[in-house]
Amino acid sequence: MHENQTIQSYQLLTLDNDAFTTYVFWTAVLLFKLILMSFLTAIQRIRKKAPISPEDLSIAPKGAEIKVDEDVERVRRAHLNDLENIPAFILFGFFYVLTDPNTTLACWFFRIGTVSRILHTVVYCVIPIRQPARAICFFIPCCVLGAIEKCRKSNCLPPNCRCSQALPPGNLPLNEIPQFVYLTFDDAVHNENIEFIDKIFNESNYGFNGCPAVGTFFVSHEYTDYSIINKLYSEGHEIALHSITHSHFGNANLKTMIEEFVGQRKIISQFAQIPETEMVGIRMPFLQLAGDNQYEMLQKYGFEYDFSRTQSNSKRMWPYTLDYETTQDCFLGPCPKKSYPGLWQIPLIVWKDKSGSPCAMADGCSNIPSDVDDLFNFFKQNFERIYLTGAKAPFGFCIHAAWFKAEEPPNAGQNRLEAYIKFCNSCKGSESRWFVSCQQTCPVSYPWVDNYDGNKECSRTKK
Secondary structure, three states: OOOOOOHHHHHHHOOHHHHHHHHHHHHHHHHHHHHHHHHHHHHHHHHHHOOOHHHHHHHHOHHHOOOHHHHHHHHHHHHHHHHHHHHHHHHHHHHHHHOOOOOHHHHHHHHHHHHHHHHHHHHHHHOOOOOOOHHHHHHHHHHHHHOOOOOOOOOHHHHHHHHOOOOOHHHHOOOOOOEEEEEEEEOOOOHHHHHHHHHHHHOOOOOHHOEOOEEEEEOOOOOOOHHHHHHHHHHEEEEOOOOOOOOOOOOOOHHHHHHHHHHHHHHHHHHHOOOOOOOOEEEHHHOOOOHHHHHHHHHHHOOOOOOEEEEOOOOOOOEEEOOOOOOOOOOOOOOOOEEEEEEEOEEEEEEOOOOOOOOHHHOOOOOOOOOHHHHHHHHHHHHHHHHHOOOOOOEEEEEHEEEEEHOOOHHHHHHHHHHHHHHHOOOOOOOOEEEEEEEOOOEEEOOOHHHOOOOOOOOOOOO
């Protein structure tokens, strides 16, 4: 099966699955071709005056005789070849769909496989062409799966395309690459958690291009105070989307995705006075992907990135575009199976708790310390696992702001906040560690690689 092991076979055999729909259509074309071959044989016998049985002579054209005609035999051999190969192709295609393949790859396999069978008949008996024309047509389906274009430096060029990989952009030496840190906050923002946020951000933390540190707020609708959202935006933070209803969207259709995220963008724009074009990223509730419906919505309505797809700590990947098939893990699907040129995916690299168990977000780790210093060391260990041993892929410190309000164990929320601020302060004075928004490491492809300008002013200055 595909990466998402929870998909059942019957779910793949529906018209909502583009791979299955394409399979059904081209299977019908192949079966229709098999029927047509019988008519082509009859037409060729009449044209060549070569009936197969004596009783056919009474209705055959004048001068007809029972004989073996090479042109008729060519049609019959082509028909026999179809009978030997088309059923096997159909059966193989059915089981191939059950493996939940990449949709783009599967669709092209069925299309090219069918067209090659038609061309095989044409060059064999309609307009005979000498070898290797027939052999090429025969072997095309065998080569399709391996011939689909892969992501390479030559066909995926910045700033609008990047392959999924752990290597840093620009092939720069690691000592020349800053360690980007995402400080992200999920869910509603209101009076009860804004005080924590205000304590975290200050002028002395390093952000992109010397600007103040910024965070990314994946905002849900309920309980959100939109005047505070406007305040955060004016201070330079990125405002991103987390849906209106904060529901599970694993089985959501395209209409639902549009209502939840495009609708939320309109709400925030109206009540927080933020231009819709400034909200370009999303994180799915519960990190539950919605497959191609999610990504089709993102591309159709001008979003630039998704930051929902988790990635194992052993494969620390940089953000990449979805022009080509990805090598990233997909633990909580359904996963996208089509190509979405220019749309960015930020891998959510998982943390590890004290026992080594993975946790997608920092506040999702169950086995963690409670003391301030021990918590700080826990944060630092997860950070250094990427900073010191990886390819310096952006480090996500992703939490829910409500995490700082916890009362159990005693003083848990206060200790977490102090440890969090201590971690941020440990990066002060280091130009090799930058607190950035998610958008700053995606589209326009890493301006610090090619277009870094140390004198460039911040786009919005913190007040």
